[in-house]
Amino acid sequence: MNALELDPVLVARARELAVxxxxxxxxxxxxxTTVSVERAVLRLAGLTGTDPVTGGEGTVTDRVPWVNRVVDAVREQVGLEAGVALPVWHALAAGGAADLQALAEQVGAGTARFSVPTGAAAERARDAARDAVAAGLARVDxxxxxxxxxxxxxxxxxxxxWIYxxxxxxxxxxxxxQAQAAARAGADVIAVIRSTGQSLLDYVPEGATRTGYAGTYATQENxxxxxxxxxxxxxxxxxYVRLTNYASGxxxxxxxxxxxxxxxxxxxNDAMYGILFRDINPQRTFVDQRFSRMVHARAGIIINTGEDNYLTTADAVDEAHTVTVSQLLNETLAKEAGLQxxxxxxxxxxxxxxxxxxSFRLELAHALLARALFPDAPLKWMPPTKHMTGDVFRGYLLDGxxxxxxxxxxQGILLVGMMTEAVVTPWLSDRDLALxxxxxxLDAxxxxxxxxxxxxxGFIDRRAHTVLGEAVQLLERIADHPEGLIQAVADGTFGITRRPPxxxxxxxxxxxxxxxxxxPALELMEREAARA
Structure with missing residues (x-):
């Protein structure tokens, strides 16, 4: 049961404006489409591995994923306006390569030739691509x-x-x-942070990795x-112990x-985090996030959005309504992509x-507002970071x-706060004390x-309604602009950061x-979503 009674007319208005x-x-x-969307299609069809790049003495100096090689070759020869599926499976049908891996190796050798088929040839390519991608989605299912x-x-x-x-x-x-020790100590969700800067790599590294900085590379083998x-x-x-990583960048x-x-x-998986905090192009992010969320919907994966980050650059009281607006927009975009x-x-x-x-009463008001607006969502509650000073005793109290x-x-998902936040990367002993x-x-x-x-x-009730009212006013301004959210991001509405499209x-x-x-991936995922 929600402790706050929000005006249902105002809540409905907020959601209408968010749409x-x-x-x-x-x-x-x-x-x-984007190069990453098209590479994802090839990954669903089973293309893996890397093309080793050798130096002057035959030593391997780099490894480029085959999906990158193929998408880049298609784009160079015929463009990606038709997507990668038609040219790739048309090339396979022509008989020059036995399978997708062999075709990728032809690309590496510079002998593959692509064209966009029409008529019956296009239909055959569609059927073959659909079958190949369906096998990958069957594994996801x-x-x-x-x-x-x-x-x-x-x-x-x-x-x-859940303790995260x-x-x-x-x-x-x-x-x-370390993850297994954390689970034994009471953690329900283990999150593996990505290595610093991976969000800006336009490829996914391959294999088990041992060299990440301030995080571990997100790879299929990892x-x-x-x-x-x-x-x-x-x-x-x-x-059951849940595993989290980062589908962003x-x-x-x-x-x-x-x-x-x-x-x-x-x-x-946040609609705007990469735009605001990694300076990734808004168009790239919005196209990529829709496809990624459709995959998450199909896979039964819970997404975590990044509104907490706004409050590290903006005042948590003055800009509280922007968090609510972002939550409503993230909800809208997620549901459009099929998430429940x-x-x-x-x-x-x-x-x-x-x-x-x-301050604590204000925190309760903001948290209760989110809980009341999204009663069936597993809200992710993030600990203090901005005002952690290095005083571990004060930090431990704040985390309490x-x-x-x-x-x-x-709240549904509670990220464990560390008293050594902003001081050092936590030791196992720090994690144990935090747990x-x-x-x-939680026991008490x-x-x-x-x-x-x-x-x-009362104070908490009034504050929650104030924030909701301010959120609706902001949504009205955003919705009234022809470019909607795209313009709001350009104007610096979220996290006081301007990002033009x-x-x-x-x-x-x-x-x-x-x-x-x-x-074919979009076709199959949209078809399944329509049945649900």
Whole structure:
């Protein structure tokens, strides 16, 4: 039961405005493709591996993924306006290569030739591409079913919120024992942070990696290894342990596909994070995020959005309504892509200056507003970072208050706060103390969500309604502009960061689709979504 009673007319108005504001983004995504979307199609069809680049003495100096080689070759020879599927499977039908891998090797040798087929040849290419991609989606579907079987067999954590802990040493073989130790200490969700800068790579590294900086590279093999390790510890503990990574940056669609193929359970996937905080081109991001979210919907993956990041650059009180607006827009775009309420880990954070009077009451108001607006979503509640000073005793206290706010307001996913935030990368002992903090609060006060109901007209109730009213006013301004959300991002509405649609990294990878364009993955995912 929600502790706040929001005006249903105002809530309906907010959602109506969010749909209007988001429509230009949906139209943009439907009319374009990107190099990463097309590479994701090839990954679903089973193309893996890398093309080794050798130096003067025959030593391997680099490795380029085959999906990059093929998409780049198609683009160079015929363009990507029709997508990659028609030219690739037309080339296969011509008999020059036995399979997709052999065709990729011809590309590496410089002997592959592509053209966009028409008539009966185009129909044959469509059929072959659809069959190949359907096999990949069948594997995604099987992983979705397997997750449900394991949850039914092992069981879910006995309480909410789920405890979410970050592990990332840079070395996947060091991450695994740390992740298993964290699960034994009470973590329900293990998040493996990506290596610094991976979001700006326009390719996905290959294989098990041991050299990440401040994080571990997101690769298919790293996903497979960590998934197997968490399955082992889950069987030991008698509960399913979830795995999270990041589907953001320039390879959002591809990483979403790899997550589906390796049974990840949650993915960081925000409509605007890469635009605002990595200066990735808005058009590139909006096209990529729609495809990636369709994959997540099909795979049964919970997305985590990044509204908490706005409050690291903007004031958490003055700009609270922008978080609510972003949550409503993320909800709209996610549902358009086929995600359901239970998959919407919408983000918000405990980032109000603790020296501000009534800061905890304000935090409760903001958290309750999110809970009331999205009653069926597993909201992701983020700990304090901006105002952590290096005083670990003060930090531990703030994390305790954060945990209490999560318990009182019924959050779904609670990221473990570290008292050493902004000081050092946490040691295992730091994580252990942080988990003890969470466990104590949830064991001692977890049931208070049933009792905590701020009085109508009181401080918390008034503050929540103020933020909602300000959010509706902002949505009205955004929806009234012909470019909607695209213009709002350019104007610096979120995180006080301006990002115009014709600037930023990755714009050269965006292509407007031609009338004859064909993407078998989109066709199959949209068809399945229509049946649901």
């Amino acid at each position: 209007r504001a988001a429509q230009p983004v949906v139209d943009l995504a439907r009319a374009h 099987a992983n979705h079913r397997r997750r449900e079987e394991l949850v039914a067999t092992l069981g879910d954590p006995p309480r909410r919120p 802990l970050i592990v990332a040493t840079g070395d996947i073989h060091e991450d695994i024992p 996903f497979r290894l960590m998934r197997a390790a968490l399955d082992d510890v889950g069987a030991e503990l008698g509960r 320039l390879c959002m669609p591809e990483i979403a596909v790899l997550a589906g193929l390796e049974r990840l359970d949650m993915m960081l 309420d239970w998959q919407l880990g919408l983000g918000h954070a405990f980032e109000i200056d603790p020296d501000r009077r009534e 208050f954060f945990n209490l706010a999560g318990a009182l307001t019924g 003890r903090n969470v466990r104590y609060v 006060a977890g049931g208070l969500v049933e009792d905590f109901a701020p009085p109508r007209g 014709d600037r930023g990294k990755g714009l050269d990878g965006v292509v407007r689709l031609a009338p004859e364009a064909y993407n």
